[in-house]
Amino acid sequence: MTPKDGAADADAAGMTALHRRILAAVMAGSLILVGIVGFALLGDSDNGTQEAQTAAGSDGESEGSDSDSDDDTDAESAVSDSDDADPETDAEVAGAEQSRDEAPDHSSDSSTPTTASTEAAATTASPTSAAPTTDGSATENEPETETESDPVAEADDVDTTEAEAESEPDAEPAEPKGSVTIAFGGDMHFERDLGVRLANETTTMLSPVADMLADADLAIANLETTVTERGEPTPGKAYNFRTTPQVFDALKTSGIDVVSVANNHGMDFGLVGLQDTLDAAEAADYPIIGAGSNADEAFAPYVANINGQRIAVIGATQVLDNSVRTLWTATDDKAGLASAKEVDVIIDAVAKARAEHDTVVVYLHWGIEGETCPAPRQLELSDQLIAAGADIIVGGHAHRLQSGGLKDGAFVHYGMGNFVFYKYSGDSTESGVLKVTVNGRDIEGYEWIPARLSNGVATAVDDQAELDKWNSRRSCTDLTE
Numbered sequence: 001m002t003p004k005d006g007a008a009d010a011d012a013a014g015m016t017a018l019h020r021r022i023l024a025a026v027m028a029g030s031l032i033l034v035g036i037v038g039f040a041l042l043g044d045s046d047n048g049t050q051e052a053q054t055a056a057g058s059d060g061e062s063e064g065s066d067s068d069s070d071d072d073t074d075a076e077s078a079v080s081d082s083d084d085a086d087p088e089t090d091a092e093v094a095g096a097e098q099s100r101d102e103a104p105d106h107s108s109d110s111s112t113p114t115t116a117s118t119e120a121a122a123t124t125a126s127p128t129s130a131a132p133t134t135d136g137s138a139t140e141n142e143p144e145t146e147t148e149s150d151p152v153a154e155a156d157d158v159d160t161t162e163a164e165a166e167s168e169p170d171a172e173p174a175e176p177k178g179s180v181t182i183a184f185g186g187d188m189h190f191e192r193d194l195g196v197r198l199a200n201e202t203t204t205m206l207s208p209v210a211d212m213l214a215d216a217d218l219a220i221a222n223l224e225t226t227v228t229e230r231g232e233p234t235p236g237k238a239y240n241f242r243t244t245p246q247v248f249d250a251l252k253t254s255g256i257d258v259v260s261v262a263n264n265h266g267m268d269f270g271l272v273g274l275q276d277t278l279d280a281a282e283a284a285d286y287p288i289i290g291a292g293s294n295a296d297e298a299f300a301p302y303v304a305n306i307n308g309q310r311i312a313v314i315g316a317t318q319v320l321d322n323s324v325r326t327l328w329t330a331t332d333d334k335a336g337l338a339s340a341k342e343v344d345v346i347i348d349a350v351a352k353a354r355a356e357h358d359t360v361v362v363y364l365h366w367g368i369e370g371e372t373c374p375a376p377r378q379l380e381l382s383d384q385l386i387a388a389g390a391d392i393i394v395g396g397h398a399h400r401l402q403s404g405g406l407k408d409g410a411f412v413h414y415g416m417g418n419f420v421f422y423k424y425s426g427d428s429t430e431s432g433v434l435k436v437t438v439n440g441r442d443i444e445g446y447e448w449i450p451a452r453l454s455n456g457v458a459t460a461v462d463d464q465a466e467l468d469k470w471n472s473r474r475s476c477t478d479l480t481e
Helices: 003-057 075-081 087-096 118-123 151-167 193-200 207-213 246-254 270-284 295-299 343-356 376-388 464-476
Strands: 180-188 218-223 258-260 302-306 309-317 359-365 392-396 404-407 410-413 418-420 430-439 442-454 457-460
Touching (some): 180 309, 180 359, 180 392, 207 246, 218 309, 246 270, 258 309, 343 359, 376 410, 410 442, 418 430, 430 464, 442 464
Antiparallel strands (some): 180 430, 302 309
16 A cells, blocks of 8 residues: 555545534434424423413403503403403402503513502503513413413512502501590570670670680580571561671680571571571681581581591581471471481481591580470480480570589580570579580580670679589489589
8 A cells, every 4th residue: 555545544534533523413413403493392382272271261361460562451350251260369460460661570580679559459450462581582471370370470479469568658647536625605696785796896795705715625506596687587486586697707706616506596587597597607617507408418517626536516406386397497308407306317417426426416405495404305315315326415495504414424414594695684694604525435524614694795703602503403404413
């Protein structure tokens, strides 16, 4: 063999080895390629199967929270429309749904902090399509079904729900509740010389009253007159009272916060006079109770929020002449006064107020004129109102001073006497201010401040005999000290 022939054989042998290595590499690559293709085909088949199952089980159900779509669907509708849905799984999905703009993109970074939209989670779910990933492939972010679950998605849903709970601000602490002192006065009108004083001394004529009410948190009295210049007097009545809108300016300076107009003079000048009274009070931004354009308004309480306590005050009258009872009584479709003769109605009003307030006060017009002891119908009505939830019951009408005290855990005063009235001597000038301190339903204490009418206006008197007289009149009641 020549050297040339040996070199050729060597070259041939080298080429043969190279060919074998190339062939082996090609075969190995082919196997890898077959595996990749097979894996991809298997994945597509699984996804297609899952899509078919989801489409068959849910008509239009939301597919996830990461969507480029601007249309929102109702999460509740999505859950209810699915025949195959797992109630617990769907509840988690609906609770964790987020609005499109705020939804985290789990496909790119599962550790990205999330900010959940509480409102969106509660009301809407965002429809989604396949979301592109950073490597160009597509992932299907579908709600969990019985055929397959995504542990990572479940963990993200839990984290999102916890984030929602943690992100909600703490509720503001309730305002501490403290005691409230409520003051009461009796009957008021502004006839004759009192009307002249009202016109000339609007902001000063009730200064003696203001002095007695100065340290009260809330003050209530009875306005026994209409506020009108129109209408005709009620036929057959001996006394028909009216005054001007200046009365509300005077009341504001007196410290009286709210008045009841439910009494036997509240409609002396008919429906037009009542409407004028309501309009004048509204124009003066002064609250009145016991009358309205229908029964609901007439029995609606005045509500004061004081020291964390919600105080409800209802006004009504048990004194209505039979001749005007129908005309004067507010009904579902007629203006008028809150009538305590409609016992079921006032009991219902008290029960409703009881359910929503800390303290319920009822200011009544009741009793018999000229009497210093309560009538049997007053004793009976007070029992019924206390059973319905009243904490304080105060009233007047007798134009004589009666007494007050405790009854079954409540405080009752049967007759407050005159407070601003054209009386200048005798028993009809006996007056005073009642103060009751309450904390919720607890009667913590009460005080009677004796007074006498001076120039027609209640003025405090420092007279132990007057206080003793007030206490002595409790003996003819069902009250205790």
